[in-house]
Amino acid sequence: MRNVLDKFLILLFSIILSATAYGQQIAVRGGFLQDSVKIGENITYWLTAEYPQSIDLILPDTLYDFTPWEFSGKQYFPSQLKNGQVFDSAVYTLQSYEIDEVQYLGLPAFVVKSKSDTTTIKAALDSIYFQTLIPAASDTLRLKTNLDYQDVDSIVNYPLIWIIAGAFLVIALIVFLVFGKRIRKMLKLRRLKKDYIRFSEELSTSIQTLKKDPNQKLAEHTLAAWKLFLEKMEKKPFSTLTTREIMAMEYTSELNGTLKSIDRCVYGGINDDNLYKSFQAIEDFTQHRYTVISDQIKNS
Structure with a gap:
């Protein structure tokens, strides 16, 4: 029983070492170019990945789910190769319709091992502040009650209806006089x-x-x-x-x-x-x- 446990611990330790070494070969970084965002405003997010030439790695495209962010556009840059290391970069244009005070995003890169096997490596989360369009109310602000009658325009535009009805009657009368017989x-x-x-x-x-x-x-x-x-x-x-x-x-x-x-x-x-x-x-x-x-x- 002890031999089986020893073999399992050795295998687990080997997997952890391999994953650590594999992760150290790939560096994925990303972040916002702006400090704050307004609702519905375009915001720019950059993403880079550095990895060995032997690895097949791709960055998110238009099919990626950017929720809760809304995808607006992208710009990819040609891959650069130096000393067996590949450097990829892309810039994404996004929009936010959330009103959280602080919003976060960390886009991933995907290591393709086979058609059905991929590994996701995410960039560290970056934060951005939500910029409200409504000024904060001051302590000196006081609401004033006004019960005076305010004349509000009617939903039904009766003058316009009478004008249209009158025009229709005039046209009908002209048609009757000219073509009635x-x-x-x-x-x-x-x-x-x-x-x-x-x-x-x-x-x-x-x-x-x-x-x-x-x-x-x-x-x-x-x-x-x-x-x-x-x-x-x-x-x-x-x-x-x-x-x-x-x-x-x-x-x-x-x-x-x-x-x-x-x-x-x-x-x-x-x-x-x-x-x-x-x-x-x-x-x-x-x-x-x-x-x-x-x-x-x-x-x-």
Whole structure:
């Protein structure tokens, strides 16, 4: 048991001697160039390393974590070789956002032995004083209470809001006076086109159904829908007019036989296989009147 203990002590002593000798071969030094620092102000820190040429040593780069300091920039100097000793140096520009009265920093150098084995040797800590921007309060300083009302500007700038609203109203009035008639025409034509397309699709569907199965109920519904659309487009009470009253109008003479054929089915209950052709004539007449009304609106 004693022999094992002796061997362990000898091995430990050898490792300590090797580490001491290794450390003596490398000298890493660093420090601040300034005596004090203000918050957010650039501060300069220098770092040097002297080591044998046989050793692979690197200084911290931009990937190093300088916390609590903020990295701002760096400047490296070419390595110098003299008597088998290499001398490296670098200057770092840092910033501090800490408010400790005294702040410290000691940057390291890294000895690379292999890809996965490195040794860190740090420079001795150097200190720098924090320079406050707020002057210290003197003993003679006394706060004075003032309860007088102070007029503070409102968060909402109401005068500016009224100016913008007034300008908007003036612009809107000018646009209405200059383009109001054209805008009304455009909206009227757009609404008429939308209504016509919807009615035309419904009428086409009814015609296809009547072609396959002519029946009284669908014919009555389609005729009523047609009168309602004409009433809205022509601005005349077509839904309350009889066939004779409709035929009395100057532009409906072409519908004479058509409406009578539909009336025979709707009111007389007489089904006709060619009933769908009467509604096709209705479709052609409605399309023509839509074109006429659209032109009247455009030219009004």
